[in-house]
Amino acid sequence: MDRPRRTPGLSSLSSSRIASSQYASHGASLRNQSEQSLSTQLEVFQSLLHNFAVTHAKDIRANPAFRAEFARMCSALGVDFLASSHHREKGKDGGSGSIWAQMLGSSVNDFYFNLGVLIVEECRATRAENGGLISVAEIRQRIQRGRGIGGGMEVSDDDITRAVESLSPLGSCFSIMKIGHRSLIRSVPKELNTDQSTVLEAIQVLGYVTVSMLQLNLSWDRPRAVAVVEDLMADSLVWVDTQAGENEYWSPAYMSGPATGNG
Amino acid sequence: MTMATDSSTPNSDFQFPPLYNFPPFFTLQPVLATRKSQLQSWSSLIQSYCRHHRLWTLTLVDALETPLFNNTKLSRRLSLRDARAIIDWMTTPEGDSRAEWIPTTGKKPSRSDEYSEAGKCWIYWKRPEEWASALEEWVDRTGQKGTVLTLYEITEGDATRREEFWGMDSTLLAKSLAVCVKRGKAQVFGAEGSEGVKFF
Numbered sequence: 001m002d003r004p005r006r007t008p009g010l011s012s013l014s015s016s017r018i019a020s021s022q023y024a025s026h027g028a029s030l031r032n033q034s035e036q037s038l039s040t041q042l043e044v045f046q047s048l049l050h051n052f053a054v055t056h057a058k059d060i061r062a063n064p065a066f067r068a069e070f071a072r073m074c075s076a077l078g079v080d081f082l083a084s085s086h087h088r089e090k091g092k093d094g095g096s097g098s099i100w101a102q103m104l105g106s107s108v109n110d111f112y113f114n115l116g117v118l119i120v121e122e123c124r125a126t127r128a129e130n131g132g133l134i135s136v137a138e139i140r141q142r143i144q145r146g147r148g149i150g151g152g153m154e155v156s157d158d159d160i161t162r163a164v165e166s167l168s169p170l171g172s173c174f175s176i177m178k179i180g181h182r183s184l185i186r187s188v189p190k191e192l193n194t195d196q197s198t199v200l201e202a203i204q205v206l207g208y209v210t211v212s213m214l215q216l217n218l219s220w221d222r223p224r225a226v227a228v229v230e231d232l233m234a235d236s237l238v239w240v241d242t243q244a245g246e247n248e249y250w251s252p253a254y255m256s257g258p259a260t261g262n263g
Numbered sequence: 264m265t266m267a268t269d270s271s272t273p274n275s276d277f278q279f280p281p282l283y284n285f286p287p288f289f290t291l292q293p294v295l296a297t298r299k300s301q302l303q304s305w306s307s308l309i310q311s312y313c314r315h316h317r318l319w320t321l322t323l324v325d326a327l328e329t330p331l332f333n334n335t336k337l338s339r340r341l342s343l344r345d346a347r348a349i350i351d352w353m354t355t356p357e358g359d360s361r362a363e364w365i366p367t368t369g370k371k372p373s374r375s376d377e378y379s380e381a382g383k384c385w386i387y388w389k390r391p392e393e394w395a396s397a398l399e400e401w402v403d404r405t406g407q408k409g410t411v412l413t414l415y416e417i418t419e420g421d422a423t424r425r426e427e428f429w430g431m432d433s434t435l436l437a438k439s440l441a442v443c444v445k446r447g448k449a450q451v452f453g454a455e456g457s458e459g460v461k462f463f
Contacts, residue, residue, distance in 0.1 A: 128300035208286070236297040239287030243339050250287045 061111060064156035071162060115155060115163035118143050120174070123187035130252040131236030132188030133200075136160050136176070138255065139185060157183070180204045184253055190235065195220075195228045200251060203238065208248040277315045277330075280308060289339035291348060302352045306361055309353070310388040319432040320365065323347060323382035343382070350384050361387050385435065394428060394439035399448050401426055402462040411459045414440075 059066045122142050126134055136157050143155055164185055167174045177186050180201045192200070198218065202209050214225035229249050232238040238249040282288045282304050292298045312331045313321070323346050326332055333340040341349075353362035363385040389397065398417070402408055405422070417423060418431045428436070440460055443449035449462045 128296050129304070131297075233292075233294055233297075236294060236300075239285070239292055239297060239301075240290060241287035241339070242290045243286070248286065250285060252285065255281050255285050 062154070064154050064159055068156050068158040071158065112159070112163045112166050115143070115159060116167045119160065119163055119185065120167070120187070123174070123185060127187065128236065130255075131232075132190070133184050133186055133237055133251075133253045135253050136183040136185060138253070160185075182254075188235075195224070196232055196237075199228050199232060199249075200237070200253075203249065203251045204254055207254070208241070208250045210246045210248055212246060277312055279330075280304070283308065283334060284337065286337050286339050289334065289337075289341050289345075291345045302349055302358065305349045306353050306358055309349070309386055310361060313386040314388040317430055318386065319435050321350075321384055321386055323350070323384070347382055350382070353386075354384075360390060363387065389427070391435065391438045392442050394431075394435070395442035395446065395448075397426075397428060398439060399443060399462065401428075408462050411461050414458050414460065417460070 053060070056066070056070070060070050061067070119139060122139055123132065123134060126142075140155055140157055140160055143160075161176055161183065164174055164176050171189075173187060173189050175186050177184050177192075179197060182204055199209060199214065202214070202217070206213075209229070211222065211225045211229065214220050214228070215222055218225075220228075229238060233240060233249070237253070238251050241248040241250060288301065288304070292301050309321070309331065313319070323343060327341065327343060327346060332346055350362050350364070352358040354360065354364060365383045365385060367383065387393075401423070402412075414433065414436055418429060418433065418436055423429045428439075431439075437451075437458075440449060440451055443460075443462070444451055449460055451458055451460050453459045
């Protein structure tokens with residue numbers, strides 16, 4: 001703060017005090033103003049979002065593409081409507097609940113939790129077959145097909161990813177992992193080592209691998225290649241096909257992959 | 264590779280499950296956990312295939328040439344040994360008793376490898392006791408309690424054309440009716456070849 005001119009004498013004391021108090025009050029009023037404008041902006045934004053959510057609640061629930069866009073918009077704004085629903089219990093005594101539970105009648109949250117339950121069921125049902133590794137696309141097909149009467153719902157890969165993420169409070173059991181360009185849901189608390197991931201990635205590209213393919217392409221020693229596929233096989237992550245000359249190893253996680261079609 | 268000409272391929276084509284296009288499905292898996300799930304999948308495939316084609320029995324040697332066990336598109340097929348292992352598993356309580364070996368000779372061998380190479384077996388997409396219930400339900404539904412029915416009209420008659428048991432193998436029908444009799448729900452009488460049955 002540069003004072004333009006220093007007044008001589010006692011009066012300089014009082015004038016500097018007046019100046020600083022005026023700075024302070026002006027600062028306070030500025031802060032007040034910006035606070036007010038911010039809170040009005042927030043109110044406007046909230047009411048707009050509220051209106052949007054209310055008018056489109058049905059679409060959000062029914063249309064997977066719309067839901068994905070809505071979720072994307074929310075995450076761009078830094079709003080996690082799944083996380084906010086965890087505060088629903090607290091909201092009971094506060095009287096308000098999460099804004100999302102209020103806006104969407106909690107049905108969108110519930111949608112993801114229900115989907116989460118379905119995913120857990122499917123993962124458990126297929127665990128013996130695929131060793132607890134299943135592609136997101138496969139899960140989506142299974143859920144869309146449905147099992148019970150009246151089952152089957154429209155979901156997108158994005159919904160499934162989100163639902164799996166919403167399972168994270170349950171511990172590390174369920175997670176999404178990327179192998180190559182495909183997302184897989186891992187439902188066993190097992191970490192794959194680099195060799196295993198490499199092999200699964202190769203299987204995804206080629207459909208299957210053989211020991212000699214691994215030796216040739218990755219310049220692994222034979223024992224190393226054998227050990228990796230045997231490990232994967234012991235965990236039901238790959239199945240062996242002995243009818244092709246050299247044993248071929250296929251992953252059931254990619255069953256709905258390139259080699260589909262009806263027999 | 265010759266495709267066996269199957270006389271019993273009616274109406275629409277059978278929809279194979281995705282596993283059918285998965286080449287290792289045709290090799291029994293050495294890992295126990297995987298193998299168990301594979302056996303389960305084979306069992307349900309065999310059952311739904313037989314249900315679709317209304318097959319009551321399978322003769323393994325012949326069945327190995329049919330699309331059920333031979334995927335010509337993948338050029339993968341189940342070996343006789345593996346097919347036998349699957350049927351063996353299906354006969355166990357763990358396999359839900361969905362199959363039963365049919366002895367070719369008079370004596371009753373205890374293990375499947377004592378059977379002739381042909382390996383003929385029942386595939387129970389419904390077990391005799393389930394067929395018994397289906398028959399009882401049908402008699403009840405059509406109000407035929409107390410009426411004498413011939414075995415021929417149950418399996419070949421026009422009235423039952425829409426029922427699942429239409430065209431049923433006569434031995435299996437006899438087995439199922441025996442269950443009804445045991446339950447006290449029916450009485451079978453008449454000479455061999457012209458038996459009748461009365462439900463009550």
